[in-house]
Amino acid sequence: MLRRVVALIVALAGSVVIVFATASIASADCVADPVTGEVHCEEGEGGNNGGGNGNTGGSSTCKYDGKEIPCTGPGGSVWSSKYACWIGERGPDAMVPPDGQTKEDGWWHVCYFPPPGSSWEYMWIEAGEVGIDPVVLAERAIASMDLDPIEIGIVPESGANRAGLVGLPVWMWVDSPTEDTFGPITRSASEGSVSVSATASVSNIVWNMGDGTKVTCTGKGTPYADHYGKQPSPTCGHRYAKMSSDQPDGAYQVTATSHWVVEWTGGGQSGTIEFDLTTDPLPIRIGEAQVLTQ
Incomplete structure (x- = not known):
């Protein structure tokens, strides 16, 4: 099958029309040399999608030749494991199908190839192979999870008549964890023939204690009970x-930021999306023990 079309010569009404392979490039991850047409790509940092009290943006990567690459390429093109390129815009209507193919079987699309030797060319893409970006479906699946920041469990407790003491242990934990505050939680999203499943879990929690200290804890923590005393x-x-x-x-203003990791698969791709959700500040008062003398 013909794969490379640098310049397609089409005879129309006795005249010769030369259709050159051109494409627009608009991506933070990939840029094209305006002279050579070479596409140079770097792994993106991931954007901010907002949501909740935290940052639900993140990065998503696909696999190629054992390496991670962005799932979205130049101009919003979509990575295809089958064709090993980012499938972009449709080619001009003046192009003709290869031998044995018709317009109903597919069409020419710009394919952007990853580094090394990044370039682009027109490739014949079978009908039904160009659709929604699976990353978009992964984000839809995440949105349907309706994730929330954790409920803070802490001793000393917060309250006008509550206070801890300097030097005594403070305990932090996830209070009443649920699948939508700690995970794991799995949801899916579909459009047309493409379906994506995503599973989200909290990998760690960063506690900002309000005194300039941040404590990173994995797991849910241990709820305090009276029998622990001053341990x-x-x-x-x-x-x-x-x-x-x-x-x-x-009072010290304590917050807990849960770091979510979402593993998704579908549409011939897989990837990881990471983001944070942060609680509202919780005031914790700390005093000193007073020594009474007579």
């Missing part, structure tokens, strides 16, 4: 070195 948490804890009286409202 430190075995899984996720902190100690404040000074009182919170000089803080706004006299």
Whole structure:
């Protein structure tokens, strides 16, 4: 099958029309040399999609030759494992199908090839092979999960009549975890013949303790119980070195940022999307023990 069409000569009404392979390039991951047409790609950083109280943007990568590449290429083109290129815009109507093919069987599309030796060319793409980007379906599946930040479990507790003491252990944990606050949770999304399944889980939680300290904990943490007394948490804890009286409202503002990792597969592709969700600040008051003398 003919794969490379640099210049297609079509005889129309006794005249010769030369259709050159041209394409628009618009992508943060891939750029084309305006003279040579070579496409140079770098793995993207991922965008911000917003949502909840955190950043639900992320990056998504596909596999090629054992390496990770962006699933979306120049001009919004979509990576195809079958054709080993990003399938882009449709070729001009003046182009003709290869021998034995008709317009109902498919059409010429710009294919952008990954590095090394990045380039693009027109390739015959069979009907039904050009559709929605599976990454878009993965994002739809994530949206249907309706994920939320965790519920903070912490001792000392928050409240006007509650306070901890300098130097005593602070315990942090995920209170009443559910699939939509901690995972794992699986959802799918489909359009046409393309279906994508995505599974999301929290990989770690970063606790901002409000005193300039951040504590990264894996797992849900250990809920505090009275019988633990003054023991430190075995899984996720902190100690404040000074009182919170000089803080706004006299309290440290504690937040928990859960880092979500979503593994998705479908449409002949697979990838990973990562994002964060952060709780609203929770005020925690810390004082000092007073020694009474007579």
